[in-house]
Amino acid sequence: MFRIDFNKLRFLVCDDNPHMRRILRTLLHSFGAREVYEAEDGATALEMYSHYVPDIVITDWAMPIFDGLELAQMIRQPESKGNPYAPIIMLTGHSEKRRVTVARDAGVTEFLAKPISAKGLYQRILNVVANPRPFIKTKTYFGPDRRRNTNSAYMGPERRVGEKHEVLQQPSLIDKARSSI
Amino acid sequence: MAKNSAKDIEVEAFATHQIITQPNPLRKVLRRVEEKDMDDPVGRAEQALASLSGEFKDWMTIEVQRLSAAWTAVEKDGFTKILRDELFHAAHDIKGDAATFGFPSAAGIAESLCRVIEHAPDLEKVPAELFTHHINAILAIVHENTRLDRISVSAELSRRLRKIADDYLAHVNRDRPEHLEVILAPSIAPVE
Numbered sequence: 504m505f506r507i508d509f510n511k512l513r514f515l516v517c518d519d520n521p522h523m524r525r526i527l528r529t530l531l532h533s534f535g536a537r538e539v540y541e542a543e544d545g546a547t548a549l550e551m552y553s554h555y556v557p558d559i560v561i562t563d564w565a566m567p568i569f570d571g572l573e574l575a576q577m578i579r580q581p582e583s584k585g586n587p588y589a590p591i592i593m594l595t596g597h598s599e600k601r602r603v604t605v606a607r608d609a610g611v612t613e614f615l616a617k618p619i620s621a622k623g624l625y626q627r628i629l630n631v632v633a634n635p636r637p638f639i640k641t642k643t644y645f646g647p648d649r650r651r652n653t654n655s656a657y658m659g660p661e662r663r664v665g666e667k668h669e670v671l672q673q674p675s676l677i678d679k680a681r682s683s684i
Numbered sequence: 685m686a687k688n689s690a691k692d693i694e695v696e697a698f699a700t701h702q703i704i705t706q707p708n709p710l711r712k713v714l715r716r717v718e719e720k721d722m723d724d725p726v727g728r729a730e731q732a733l734a735s736l737s738g739e740f741k742d743w744m745t746i747e748v749q750r751l752s753a754a755w756t757a758v759e760k761d762g763f764t765k766i767l768r769d770e771l772f773h774a775a776h777d778i779k780g781d782a783a784t785f786g787f788p789s790a791a792g793i794a795e796s797l798c799r800v801i802e803h804a805p806d807l808e809k810v811p812a813e814l815f816t817h818h819i820n821a822i823l824a825i826v827h828e829n830t831r832l833d834r835i836s837v838s839a840e841l842s843r844r845l846r847k848i849a850d851d852y853l854a855h856v857n858r859d860r861p862e863h864l865e866v867i868l869a870p871s872i873a874p875v876e
Contacts, residue, residue: 504722508713520777522743526784529736533729558710565776588706596780598795598871617780618791621729633714638704648703 507632509535515557516541517548517574518594519566523619527561527594530621534628545569549577553585559631561624564595564606571595572609579610581645588638590631590647594619610646612636733784740785744826747781750774751794755819763807772801778822789838790825793818795871796846803853803863814852818845 514536516527524541531539540555542548546568552560560578562571569577575591590612595602598616606614613627636647693706751774758767775797782791797818804810825838850867857863 504717504719506715506717506722507725508715509725511713512710520781522747522781522785523777526733526736529732530729533732534725558713565773588709590710596776599866600869601866618783621726621733625726625729632708632710635708635710640702640704641700 505629505633507534507629510537512536512559512632513538513555513557514540515548515551515555515560516562517543517545517560517566517571518563519543520563523563523594526619527624530619530624533621534625543567545571545574545577548574552578552589556586557589559628560589560591561594562591564593564597564602572606572611575606575609575611575646579646581640587645590635592624592627592631594624607649608644610644612647737786741826744778744782744785744787744790747774747778748790748823748826751778751819752823755815758815759812768801768807772798775801775818787825789836789842790822792839792842793821793825793845796842796849797822799853799867800849803857803867805856805860805863809856810852814849818849821845 509531514531516524516531516539518524518527518541521543524543528539528541538555538557540551540557542551544567545562548560548562551557560574562574564571566574571593575593578585578589578591579587581587591610592613592615593606593611594615594617595606596617603614612631615623615627636651638646639648693704696703696705751771754767754771754774758771761767775794778794779791779798782788782794797815800810800814800818801807821838821841825841853867854864857867
């Protein structure tokens with residue numbers, strides 16, 4: 504079994520709702536984290552991201568100035584001087600399947616639908632720490648591998664060209680979002 | 685700790701994409717332990733969350749005051765973009781927070797309200813009662829009821845409001861299949 508040394512992890516939490524930030528801070532500190540930085544909008548979060556270089560970003564979707572989706576897109580700039588690879592966990596009240604797809608396409612690593620639970624948050628953190636995915640760069644995308652299925656026989660229009668079989672045995676983001684409790 | 689140096693990063697180039705792999709930068713925080721040595725971080729966090737619960741009613745009161753103020757502004761000046769967004773965000777926050785705060789029915793009603801704001805083709809044409817019934821129901825649940833209201837009248841109220849809102853949305857979106865598909869799709873939110 505594995506244990507996470509949370510006291511060695513640095514978190515950046517971005518949510519415009521002070522109550523949700525308090526809950527997240529409480530949960531992370533209870534897990535053992537010491538370094539939890541907080542931002543209440545996307546612009547501040549991006550500044551703090553560059554300054555504190557967090558290991559994991561937890562962000563809301565709907566926020567002022569620019570939202571969590573834009574924050575993810577700004578972090579996932581392959582040529583940036585900062586770290587474009589940090590895991591991003593999107594914690595949001597949006598609960599429609601299409602939102603999961605949009606978040607995935609923005610480079611979000613894990614999706615967690617509210618209401619938040621200690622177990623759901625812990626599982627997402629454990630997954631990004633223990634099972635990081637390779638990054639994919641195409642003309643239109645830079646972020647963690649979006650394909651978690653093992654269907655190497657896929658021949659549809661979105662098949663990547665010129666590669667060997669890819670075996671990434673992880674549940675899909677949508678399935679994980681559904682089973683967070 | 686979070687960032688590997690450039691020399692650790694491997695890039696495989698293909699015709700349409702690159703696959704970028706690097707040693708797990710967070711591997712140092714993982715420790716293999718015997719089962720008997722595992723502590724219970726989730727249980728600890730749940731206890732800490734429970735210790736906050738005395739504040740949840742006050743937090744919910746603040747959230748519903750914001751919703752109420754947003755609706756008052758809409759009644760006065762109509763659905764400008766700013767006022768529409770504020771009403772949506774106030775409802776959206778309640779949708780996300782209320783179940784955690786012990787008001788799951790209020791969360792359900794707020795979700796229904798969010799769907800109306802998001803999917804009605806013209807908010808000015810939505811009967812005002814559809815908004816006021818949702819908002820008043822949330823206010824009543826928070827002000828009059830105790831927490832953990834899932835088996836009470838408020839749960840039934842939530843279901844009925846959702847039904848009315850969904851019927852309305854299905855009707856006004858009958859010629860907009862892309863909206864209908866989203867409206868009818870099941871939620872991925874965790875079930876209580």
